[in-house]
Amino acid sequence: MSKVLTEQQIKDAAVEIEVPYAALKAVIEVEARSSGFFSTGEPAILFERHKFWEQLGDIHWFTMRLKIMAKHPRICNKFAGGYGRYSEQHDKLRIAASYNRDIALQSASWGIGQVMGYHWEALGYPSLQSFINDMYHSEARQLEAMIRYIKVNNLVDELQRGDWAGFARGYNGKGYAKNNYDEKLRQAYNKYA
Structure with missing residues (x-):
């Protein structure tokens, strides 16, 4: 089985949650820059030191x-930021994992979402490890997690209406505007609509 998500899988997921294909495709493009895996084969992640x-x-x-x-301010910090390159993310995760x-x-x-x-x-996973296993398995499983997140946070309506600010606020939090997340979604949607 391929790890790469197919257009048909995206279309099927859009039908499942009754949103336009272009809306779901836009979220995927903006969130994961269209890929759920790094070139190393590891899932695309962003380690959040403040989390x-x-x-x-x-x-x-x-x-x-x-x-x-004190030892690793780029791994553990009160403040968001210090993300570094994508190629550094799994190393940061490994350092953090050495503590907990x-x-x-x-x-x-x-992943893709x-x-x-x-x-x-x-999101209904039986364990954290089950979630992580799905993230390593395939982009299709990553998409399933994203769909669960959209449903649990009641964001289907926003995607149906094209309410990009409402979706961005619900998906990424109240700070979405400083990164123009809603506008990026709108532009991506228009490309696929």
Whole structure:
């Protein structure tokens, strides 16, 4: 089985959730720059150092996260940023995992939909490892996670209406506008419509 998503799989997923193909294709293009895997064969991820910081706090590793931040500020930090090149992302994940594997995996956005790992339970996966296995399996499984995220967050209506600002806010949070996420979605949609 190929790891690469086919146009037919995108069309089928769009029909399944009753959104225009162009809308779903736009989200894929903007989120993953059209690829769910890096050239190394590893899933496309973006390690979020501030999410690692937050997640460590959730398990009461307050002193440890300060130590990690002092040693690796690009891995653990109170502030977003410091992303670096895509080629660095799995190395950052490995360093974080050396402290706490589950928290590290939950602190990255994964695959074609760039879904955060900490959403695994809300998306109906039986375990974090099950979610991660799907991210390594194929872009089709990554798309399934993205579809689950869209449904769980009640964003189908926004895609149906072409409400790009509403979708962007729900999918990426209130800071979506500083990266013109809604406009990028609109432009990508117009390309495929």
